[in-house]
Amino acid sequence: MNAIDTMKIPVPDGELYAEVVGSGPPVVLLHAGFLGVQMWDEQLDLADEYQLIRYEARSHGRSSTAMRDHHPYQDLRAVLDHLGIGSASLVGNSMGGATSLTFALEHPDRVHRMVLFGPGVPPVRFQDPFILEHHREEEAAKQAMDADRFLDNMLRYAVDGPHRQPDQVDPQLRQRCRDMAMATIMNHHTATGTLVETDVRSRLAEITTPTVFVVGELEASDLHRMAGEAVRRMPNAELVEFASCGHMTNIEAPQRANDLIRRHLAG
Numbered sequence: 001m002n003a004i005d006t007m008k009i010p011v012p013d014g015e016l017y018a019e020v021v022g023s024g025p026p027v028v029l030l031h032a033g034f035l036g037v038q039m040w041d042e043q044l045d046l047a048d049e050y051q052l053i054r055y056e057a058r059s060h061g062r063s064s065t066a067m068r069d070h071h072p073y074q075d076l077r078a079v080l081d082h083l084g085i086g087s088a089s090l091v092g093n094s095m096g097g098a099t100s101l102t103f104a105l106e107h108p109d110r111v112h113r114m115v116l117f118g119p120g121v122p123p124v125r126f127q128d129p130f131i132l133e134h135h136r137e138e139e140a141a142k143q144a145m146d147a148d149r150f151l152d153n154m155l156r157y158a159v160d161g162p163h164r165q166p167d168q169v170d171p172q173l174r175q176r177c178r179d180m181a182m183a184t185i186m187n188h189h190t191a192t193g194t195l196v197e198t199d200v201r202s203r204l205a206e207i208t209t210p211t212v213f214v215v216g217e218l219e220a221s222d223l224h225r226m227a228g229e230a231v232r233r234m235p236n237a238e239l240v241e242f243a244s245c246g247h248m249t250n251i252e253a254p255q256r257a258n259d260l261i262r263r264h265l266a267g
Contacts, residue, residue, distance in 0.1 A: 011074075016078075018054070020083065098200070118214070162218075213227040215241055218244065219245075
């Protein structure tokens, strides 16, 4: 079992909680919105072959609450600089995938390869009625300061997806995601700063980093749409669909995810 080093990495107006484990070529694991580093626990098996860096974004987990607007890709750069890493491969889920794409656009010389699970492509615009409905319910819950109602809606679109009911999803997976999201809400409900998106979509053709997009079969249509467009327009990208999975593909199918990461990072 590899020992995990924990640390706080300074960024403007705050700090980021980070963990480093393993040795070998560096790989950064970037989590989904509302979640934290624990969503990559199944990927720690890769620490025998890679140096894994996972950190929590601002206003998530144990990192600082954002009181000013910020660019997530700049925080990723700060993590690499702090650790003395010139370039790394990036593995992201959802929000973490969007940060990865932005970083690859802004700093192409610092990214080796990418594996992105259900990533958003900034600027992220949702159209799927299922997601829009639950976003409206989330906002209503936020206004009512009802954390349980907020989390129920987040789990419906971010874990279950439009093609499954909650009782059709592993209850341990749902509870794990709920616990991470609850910690984020409780620790950072006072945030006044938001993440600033870069227009990646109009410049997808400029991203030449070899990239695999992974989309769950049971994922919402918006994520299929965004990944499909990115693969069509990026010169070195491919699309893989994970059967019987929703948005949390790296947790629902960890062995397949890890095998895919190994193959892609090996070239």
